[in-house]
Amino acid sequence: MIDADFFHEIGQSLGRHKLRTGLTALGVFLGILIFILMVGFGPAVEGAMTKRMAGFATNAVFMWGQRTSMPHAGMQPNRAIAFKNDDIAPLARLDGVEHLAPRNQLGGFRAGAVVKRGGKTGSFQVSGDYPAFQYIQTPVMRAGRYVNEADIAERRKVAVIGDEVAKQLFERQDPIGGAIEVNGIHFEVVGVFGSKAQGQQGDQQVRSVILPFTTFQQAFHFGDRVSWMAMTAKPGTSAEDLEKRARALLAERHRIHPDDEIAIGGWNAAKQFAKTEKVFSALDVVLGLCGFFSLLAGAIGVSNIMLITVRERTKEIGVRKALGATPRSVVAMVVSEAVFLTTVAGYIGLVTGVAVIEVVAILFEKAGDKIPLGPPFVSVEFAGAATLILIVVGALAGLIPALRAAAIQPIEALRDE
Numbered sequence: 001m002i003d004a005d006f007f008h009e010i011g012q013s014l015g016r017h018k019l020r021t022g023l024t025a026l027g028v029f030l031g032i033l034i035f036i037l038m039v040g041f042g043p044a045v046e047g048a049m050t051k052r053m054a055g056f057a058t059n060a061v062f063m064w065g066q067r068t069s070m071p072h073a074g075m076q077p078n079r080a081i082a083f084k085n086d087d088i089a090p091l092a093r094l095d096g097v098e099h100l101a102p103r104n105q106l107g108g109f110r111a112g113a114v115v116k117r118g119g120k121t122g123s124f125q126v127s128g129d130y131p132a133f134q135y136i137q138t139p140v141m142r143a144g145r146y147v148n149e150a151d152i153a154e155r156r157k158v159a160v161i162g163d164e165v166a167k168q169l170f171e172r173q174d175p176i177g178g179a180i181e182v183n184g185i186h187f188e189v190v191g192v193f194g195s196k197a198q199g200q201q202g203d204q205q206v207r208s209v210i211l212p213f214t215t216f217q218q219a220f221h222f223g224d225r226v227s228w229m230a231m232t233a234k235p236g237t238s239a240e241d242l243e244k245r246a247r248a249l250l251a252e253r254h255r256i257h258p259d260d261e262i263a264i265g266g267w268n269a270a271k272q273f274a275k276t277e278k279v280f281s282a283l284d285v286v287l288g289l290c291g292f293f294s295l296l297a298g299a300i301g302v303s304n305i306m307l308i309t310v311r312e313r314t315k316e317i318g319v320r321k322a323l324g325a326t327p328r329s330v331v332a333m334v335v336s337e338a339v340f341l342t343t344v345a346g347y348i349g350l351v352t353g354v355a356v357i358e359v360v361a362i363l364f365e366k367a368g369d370k371i372p373l374g375p376p377f378v379s380v381e382f383a384g385a386a387t388l389i390l391i392v393v394g395a396l397a398g399l400i401p402a403l404r405a406a407a408i409q410p411i412e413a414l415r416d417e
Contacts (some may be wrong), residue, residue, distance in 0.1 A: 024298075024305045025345035031298030032346040032390065036353030036378060038287040038294075042280075044364075044376040056197065057232050059098075060136050060269040061243045063250065064228035072257035081254050081263050083226040090253065091229060094246060096237035101133035101230045104216050106183075115209055116181040117169040124165050125208040126182055128216020136230045137205065142166075144176045144191030151212035157219070160191035162206035180209070185219050187211060239270035295346075295393065302342050302397040331403065338398025339391060346390040354378055 065081030083102075092100045105127040106113040112123035134146050142163065151158055159180055166175045166189075175189045187209075195205035216222065233242045247264055250256070256263045361375040 027301040028298035028345040029349040031295040032349035034294040040357040040376040040378040042284045062267040069262040070257040070260040085224040098234040099132040099135040102226045104128040128213040139193035142192040158190045159187040160210040164206040299393045299397040335398040339394035342394030
């Protein structure tokens with residue numbers, strides 16, 4: 001049963017100093033608002049990395065040849081290591097390999113090459129790939145098809161181009177069936193693809209031209225060289241373990257010292273993703289702590305105002321105790337006022353924070369790729385937990401003033417000026 005007199009008394013007590021009560025409530029409001037916003041925007045920052053790496057296999061391993069740093073088997077150090085076509089089959093047979101995709105690229109990693117069509121020219125990444133590379137870096141096919149096994153076997157002069165390549169060289173014309181020129185050699189466009197990734201990663205992908213691996217080697221006089229190997233691990237196989245075994249196999253084939261970690265360069269996507277997840281987990285903790293301390297600052301404000309209130313109401317509390325009020329009832333009275341003030345102001349801040357996050361999430365969704373961040377998010381469970389935290393914080397904020405009020409002696413209170 002709701003006791004109207006109880007709430008009337010609380011309202012009357014807090015209303016005696018409206019400005020002081022309002023400023024204290026504002027502190028609690030801002031505290032919970034900042035808390036909710038910090039926790040809610042944590043996933044937005046994490047979503048930025050998810051967008052950036054979308055469509056990229058998280059269990060991928062890349063390896064390339066460098067120079068030896070140790071002598072081995074009669075060979076001197078500083079020897080250049082170059083992978084060959086003969087390395088492809090042994091690596092593909094390695095236990096735990098799901099997809100193996102050798103790759104060559106004009107100019108090396110991240111370099112561009114001049115691509116022409118009629119009077120139009122652009123600088124794009126040109127690579128030679130196996131069909132398996134689509135499982136390392138998943139393309140979004142806009143039209144046509146990807147490189148296939150027949151292209152590899154027959155060394156067909158075909159190309160699959162990114163959205164930006166099609167836009168610059170073909171403008172509004174249909175690229176499928178058209179021709180592009182790379183280093184004086186013409187290739188027929190058989191597919192156009194986009195990217196799931198955003199930012200620099202996505203831009204790089206849509207500004208690329210993919211040729212069949214064997215055609216690339218023949219057309220650009222690469223012989224049997226392989227610039228680097230990309231592979232993914234089968235489910236249940238550790239990408240780190242696969243990388244170790246692949247390194248050992250390549251070291252044996254190229255007479256590299258087993259302890260030479262410089263001769264073969266590598267990048268393990270699984271390891272990098274794991275590090276990124278740890279960073280974001282730490283970021284979530286930091287944001288949560290910052291928000292919690294902002295809420296704690298509001299609670300301290302409530303505790304201070306209740307101490308002042310108890311001091312001003314010393315005579316009133318003395319009279320209550322003289323008329324038979326127990327210390328427990330006095331504690332309940334002060335704590336109730338603190339809980340009421342904290343809960344009302346905090347709940348308004350909670351609702352405001354959730355509303356802001358929902359509105360921003362809708363705006364981010366409408367903006368799409370224009371916004372690098374992911375959508376902010378606060379779960380219903382977290383909102384419920386935050387409400388309980390408000391009640392607990394309110395009770396703790398009023399506990400010290402309540403205990404001080406309970407310790408007031410009636411005779412001393414009546415003498416108080």
